Amino acid sequence: MSQHDHSAASSPAVHDKAAPEGVEVPDAHAHHAMQNDGATMNHGSEDQHEGHGGHAGNGDHVARFRKLFWIMLVMAVPVVGFSTMFAMLVGYSLPGAAWTGWISPVLGTVMYVWGGAPFLTGAVSEIRSRQPGMMLLIGLAITVAFVASWGASIGLLDHGLDFWWELALLIVIMLLGHWIEMRSLAQTTSALDSLAALLPDEAERVEGDQTVTVSPAELRVGDIIVVRPGGRVPADGRVSQGAASMDESMITGESVSVRRGEGDHVVAGTVATDSGIRVEITAVGDDTALAGIQKMVAEAQASSSRAQRLADKAAGWLFWFALGAGIITAIVWTLIGMPDAAVVRTVTVLVIACPHALGLAIPLVVSISTERAAKAGVLIKDRMALETMRKVDTVLFDKTGTLTKGNPAVTAIEPSGSFNADELLALAAAAESDSEHPLARAIVAAAADRNLDVPKSTDFESSPAVGVKARVGNREVQVGGPYLLEQENGTELEIAHQWRDQGSIILHVLIDGEVVGALALADEIRTESHAAIAALHDRDVQVVMITGDAEAIAATVAAELGIDRYFAGVRPEDKASKVKELQSEGRIVAMVGDGVNDAPALAQANVGIAIGAGTDVAIATAGVILASDDPRSVVSVIELSRASYRKMTQNLWWAAGYNLISVPLAAGVLAPIGFILPMSIGAVLMSLSTIVVALNAQLLRRLDLNPERYTQQ
Template sequence: MSQHDHSDHENGNHNDEHDHDDHEGHSHHEHHKKMVQDFKWRFWWILGLTIPIMALSPMIQDFLGVDWRFAADKWILASLSTVVYFFGGWPFLTGLVDELKEKQPGMMTLIGLAISIAYLYSTAVVFGFEGDLLYWELSTLVGIMLLGHWIEMRSVMSASSALEELAELLPGQAHRVNEDGTTEEVPVDELKQGDQVLIKPGEKIPADGVVVDGKSSVNEAMLTGESKPVDKADGDEVIGGSVNEKGSITVEISKTGDDSFLSQVMNLVEEAQQSKSRTQDLANRAAFWLTIIAIAAGLITFGAWIFFTGQDFGFAMNRTVAVMVITCPHALGLAIPLVVSMSTSIAATNGFLIRDRAAFEQARNLDAVIFDKTGTLTEGIFTVTDILNFGDDRSEQEILKYAASLEKNSEHPLAKGILEKAEDTWDPDEFNSITGKGIEGKVNGHSVKVVSPGYIRENEMSFPEEDVEKLSSQGKTVVFVIIEEELTGAIALGDEIRKPSKNAIKALHDLGIECIMLTGDNQQTADYVAGELGIDQVFAEVLPDEKADKVKEVQEQGKLVAMTGDGVNDAPALAQADVGIAIGAGSDVAVETGDIVLVKNNPEDVTALIKLSKATYKKMVQNLWWASGYNIGAIPLAAGALYAWGVILSPAVGAILMSLSTVIVAINARFLKME
């Protein structure tokens, strides 16, 4: 087993003593999926029924200049439309009842009212009432509203997805060690405090605990965001869900269930998601006012024609229906979803996915963006940054080649970084580990050692300390190369800053947005990276369960905050932020918790999404004006305000005008583009 001892980079303690209640995230997730499927299923059925309804409608036939009428065609039309009204309109009718119960009329009330009036009016015409059949208007309105809600719901994020991803980090089984030393396979949920479990190389650690036997390096990147696996030996704590990379270890369980680190992260994610405020939907606000206008205009129209002009009931009812149909446009139901769909498509082609529309809309008003360092602003993997030659006649590339040749037998992440940098290697003749200090062996006929600073200090070897200290101050890890017992050189490895990071920070500054960095690294490393990038504020040495608190701290300054991160430890902070931006190549849970996912791991996309958010909101407002303003302007005509001059808008013409407003809104949405 090979281990480089880098004690300068210690991990924090991840204890958290808060208790949290159980939550039912899974059931909410299933409910959300069923609702999306329900709207989709109803939409396709209604689309199928709309075709014969359109073909049988006298108004459509007159428009096309055909005559497909036959005996009992009205009754077939009424029967098909009844299915559309009750089956397709059911979500809106139940929504109408719910909104009225809560005394908050909105989109559902408006749709429910319009389809009910169109259906009851048309059915009355079938039974002899004088007027036009508006069944085609009913079916197209129901179909378009179902499509709009289906598109809209697909963009809504389910909070439980993140919790499911977290739960999947834990293995299902564990090797429990019995008193006689034998092991048995048991389900993880049967483990209790004090049990000892054997964790083999490559396996996940089933619960929080303390190592009681064996040595290994454990990859905690998914949980702590720390890219370098951490060496573990007797007495060291391990976290459930982290991966044992090499060497078998026996762990005594110290925490299970709700007390575990992973459960606490899950609770933090859910709490932050539940407490996050949402902006009220623009379309619902417009629908609320249109509902008030529709009911008021309808009542005024009916009353005015009956009581003040002496017109008959049939004429007054026709005017009222025309007003109600005009007031509930197809366009309003699609004004927002069409723009959302368009912006989602544009975003995807530009490297980011929108998961939560409300949060995406908020991005246009951001005051601050908090970046996680490791894997977001930096690459998250160790690469060779410097090679020092201590006066030996060998070249830097030769020193690297000797080190890389020896590292071929090591699985350590530093070894991977050295191997990736080397152009070619020799096969080592001998290989041994120097416990806790490095590795040694024979390469190309020479004895070679790759060791830690601890080994050099113990053996009192002299080297240019100033040069090495300079590299260490930049947050880099330094290993030393000894050839034939002579200290030949040193290799520095660092978590390199992403090339687009500096451009991203500058672009955000140009938009007047403050840039903050959040990291578990020491202050010296954090300050170096922040200085290189021009970061405004740094939070260093932050424990995983403190990240969400740091986001709150910035929010309490009255700022609208975005958080960008990739690890499980970032998930609570992503959920707490007003806008959570997940790096796509990071852990699944960060992706599931994020409101927006950066697919290409490019920090510059943060600026792009803010610009798209501004453009999207602008287009939404334009569409709402087209959808609502068009209607409000047409209401007086539908009510018969110009009747004295021979200008009157029938329910049929009103329905056609509404279809035109839908076309205008659709075309306007197509003009959305990145600014």
């Protein structure tokens, strides 16, 4: 095929599929150089997750606490049942044999040493790190109960200090709380596990004339591999032969398959649904897009945030509050001549003051929210960004590739003479059907969208900087830009001036040398952009657009989408200054961009959002990555941020408020009116607080983050 260009503008070279295998032919079929202020993003990689309270929230801990809980529950039955104090409280008599009196002390000691080991170990770690918290309080409470109970059992202390049953219940309930916590935290890593499971176990590498089955770990950059129909791509690469519809939903969240042909990038974990392809590996291991997504989810779950630091600070203050309350309780009850009650009250205070629920309040909410986001194709790279999104009042969208598709589309058809619009488009599509240029594809796609019957063409020719020519039936059809009109002595249609003012690309259609109409093509606005902007307006968020395109193009797009403000003709290096300009007005700005040239603006914004992940996702300056290119996902991030903050606030108030109220009751401030909070009830209520916090956080899983629910009103 010869080379041609519809207009005088130049364009980047593209590869022509009609070229012989292994030969790359630069196609100068440049209708027009579309200005694009977007670029590509890159992934990072790492897979780690840190749990709450100094222990990893993984499957090992879940299994450990589950096993320990059930063993301790079985042991707690005889400990409680043969406890003298419990028998007195419930009102039944124990057997008269002397050995029955040692069942609770012996089994209670086993429970303290075995079941209490996680808390005692954690308490020692907190002492060594000089960061007292939940584990130290639990360890102190069970140790006090253990010592007091032995003292009562051997007669050194009053028999009223027989706390074996309370000790057993406390250990069982605390293990149950930790099991629930570990299971909840482990569930938040399911997104990482499912991503890791996307990679195939084997890959077929081409070696000479043969294919050899190898592990994906053995692949190297430059290897050629075969992906068969229904098979998964083992590593990032570029299609070197063939074409296939790729299911990329696990990476982008988009359910519709995407056609990938020679020269196109494919991502590890995606599926070739209809045919086989050969892929040249361009990235392996930690450099792949899949590994980058795993890293972002893991880093988000492990990162700290202002709310987390607030919870940690609150837990620290609560420790000193509980310690002070315990000391005051011991002194006051001792001074009034009730040393036994002093021990009971002090132990109860220490049990109830455990900041377990407080320590769980924030990490669990953030872990669940980042997991929910990841499953919806929203990767929270920085927890601070997620927290800030709830306060954003201005969203600044980069135009090309974000609000628009970055690809041309037919926006207007103007026939002249005896042809109507559909006939004109069908003839143009027939002439362009053998071309692979983006503008040619746009014309053919427009005809397909209208379900037009496109006639066959023959004798296809193209001419650099002029246009294409083909024979359709017994007529010669030409499509091209201004040089074609000049060459054929044709006259530009009057409407072309209006289209040019709007920034459109103009192609005229000639039949047998006579101008019979014109087509206007422009960067196609995403249908989702209308709904995204409407949804943002519904949430009182101002929408601003920034672009390097001319004023006319920017004004046209802004008017069509209902954008509040826009900045036109902005160079990439000047985008950050526009963000500063908005911030100087007192606005909290989220910048949404799709490329490396948006990085300074993404860094300057209060929240940087990278949209349209493609095959690479690692703009270091973006706090949020949208794996798909749907701008409605920005609304989902705002909704997630607001919902997460509500859950954090609710959990903090429940956990801290519960402790602040219950500790004085445990100390016995209402003893003068006859109300004393038993330690057993304190243990139950404390663990109930933890369970309530965990269940409240789990409600985030019901949040619908599907961007398709935001539709244009």
